[in-house]
Amino acid sequence: MPYLEMKGITKLYPNHMRANDAIDFSLEKNEIHAIVGENGAGKSTLMKILYGLEQADAGSIALAGRTVHIRGPLDANRLGIGMVHQHFKLIPEFSVAENIVLGIEPRKNLLFVDRNAAVQRISEVIASHGFSVDPRARVMTLTVGQMQQVEIVKMLYRNVDLLILDEPTSVLTEQEIHRLFETLRSLRRDGATCIIITHKLQEVMEISDRVTVMRKGKVIAVRRTAEVTKAELSRLMVGRSVLFQIERPKNACGSAVLELVNVTLKQRGRDRALLDAVTLTVRSCEIVAVAGVSGNGLGELEDVVTGLRRITSGRILHNGEDIAGLTPATLRERGFAYVPADRLRRGSSLKSTVTENMIVTSRHRFLRAGFLKGKKIRQFAERLTESFSIDGGPRVPVGTLSGGNIQKVILARELASDSNLVIVSEPTWGLDVASSQFVYEKILEMRKAGAGVLFISSNLDEILGIADTIAVMYRGRIVANLPNLPGLSKERIGEYMLGLRDDFAPAGAQRKDAPA
């Protein structure tokens, strides 16, 4: 009998998307079980249901043969289930010990927190698992790897024997990953059971006993790790190609519009570079797609190219001139258009009207002595809402529109002006087929008009359909830069995305050692 058995788990999200569709998932006592799948496959949703952060719409959970109802993390903790989130839930100003005992502090005289008792008990847990953190240190002084140890100790302190780790390696260096795996093995020796969510197949092979593959809210396969190859897992994850109807006429590329030369981005307190010597060129009349799994630097690439984040080193050139350090406003004057991945916080202001959203990048064109020309603006907004067939009209707050229409407002604004460089990130994420088709047509129009397009996306089907050149990022590095020729398969790109292939590995290693 399995230790944990989740049966027929179904979770519907408000837009009728089945995040989990009748999922059966089971876990043996004392195993390390990996769950793999692309973004949006439903891995995190399933784990949130197990940890009580979400409630399933259908299905049942049985732990050690007994049916359980998990209404929240406290229920889960009581049942011995713990979770280490991808984004740590720690209070930086508190000490390690204070963070660990938060909510279940040992008391002195029923009233005061017994700090010494807390530190002593935590020291025991830390010593028995070979962790390297000082319980009295403040969390803000720790490295990312140590913070993760604190999260794990926090769960062990609560006597958890089923530990869920949500993408635990995405923020760690190779050495830290190695340490984490040592810890997981030691936990397994002590009788604990672990679930590890990851995108990285190398890690699956290294640490797990069994692996469950998920795709589009369903379990595709469950395998013993020893009996499966990385190539097979990769195929199971990406699935069969979907045919896209994108007419992409051939045209000759012009001169370089955007060039990135050894662009590196580091964050304080993190040893791993978010962007590691990224070199990439976008020419006019060319669509360069950058593919990758989230957490591998796509978001950071988007930020640095659009001037929203300063790079640590390297050069970014626009039409041959260095633009690193320029403000978003200056970049827009230079002819940048930018459709961000985060359309609800960055790409639009939900409380503002459609009109107010549309003029934010072109407001300079509607000025008379510091005042806005109301009539001109009205005509402009009416023309755009009509030509992009945006429901609701120009006067309603953007927040009242559907996701597809919000994206149309952003596209209308960004593609309305004459741009020589278009940066789009996950432009069809969450859109239906017709809306996606519309987005592709607009982007191809911009390409035809001579713009260079940087197309950041994790959707391989659309990348293969629309791009002239495909680059792949893995752990902040460009690992492939290939022309999109008919022979290029989704499986091959998938292997680059998952870290199985790397065209630039030796050169990348040399660059790291060379002086900057």
Added chain:
Amino acid sequence: MKERRSLGELVTGFTGLALTLLLSFGLVVVLIFVLSRTPARTLYFFFVGAFTNSYYLGNMLNVAVPLVFTGLGISVAFKAAVFNLGGEGQIYAGGLAATAVCLALPAANGFLGGLSALAGAAVLSGAIAGVSGLLRMKWNTDEMISSFLLSVAVVLVVNYFITGPLDDPKNNLQSTLAIGAHYGLSGIFPPSKLNSSAFFALAAALLMFFFVYKSRAGYEMRMCGQNREFSRYGGINVSKYLVLPMILSGALHGLGGGLMVLGTYRATIEGFSFGMGWNGIAVALIAKNNPLGVIPAALLFAYLDAGAKAAMINSDITFEIAAIAQSFIFYFVTARALYSLTRIRSRA
């Protein structure tokens, strides 16, 4: 179209407000029935007293004038999602600056002298509030806290000038020397204290309305207030709109203080701005931060104030009871308004 929407918001805002007011008025009626031996007479003066003669009416309108300025000052900052809690000190400093300019130029032309006095008030208070904006921009210091603390210090500094260098030794009142009579604003509703500063208040509200809804800076400021990440993305200088609204807010408070000196007091009297910063916040919240809504909101506040005074003079209730009745209404209105304040803040 934008202003049509904002007027629409105002109307829906007022239906909710009307309910709140009715409820609190009901409580005041109960309170007065319990505490007054002549409840009918007390109620009459509390609710109708302000309209019984031109003296009360004019004074009520005069009380509304600085409330319009403080309400505008808060509203403008709110539009950019920055918060100025230093209104009291800024009004006080504005009053002192206006007084000092008038005293320094005793022979000047009344019109030009008065204008320079107001300019001095706006500049000084704008600078004081601007400091909090700069701190927010440079080190992300909460401008709510810093403006409040700064205001506490400014009040003490102004007190020093009132009782020290600018003290009027002939006057028993703790106040500065009186400004020259030619600087005073002319009365428009004698014998009440209402004076031409009322026109300044109307003009300021109109100007601010056009600034907020029609100008480019107003648009950029509102976008920053509604979504700072979006504004940065759109190429708006978001740092600028942490400082500019604070300066503008401070300047409006300063003008309010300066006009009170020129129109009503003719000197800076100790403590004249006491509590006015908070009243400005309440006015702005009732007005839903719409510059045109500030006028009726300020009138409502002034009306309650005048009613309490009239009831006190003409019936058996004491100052304390009148104040309690008044604060009933304030509590209700601000509780409602604070609810929306927390929503604005969590958004920003």
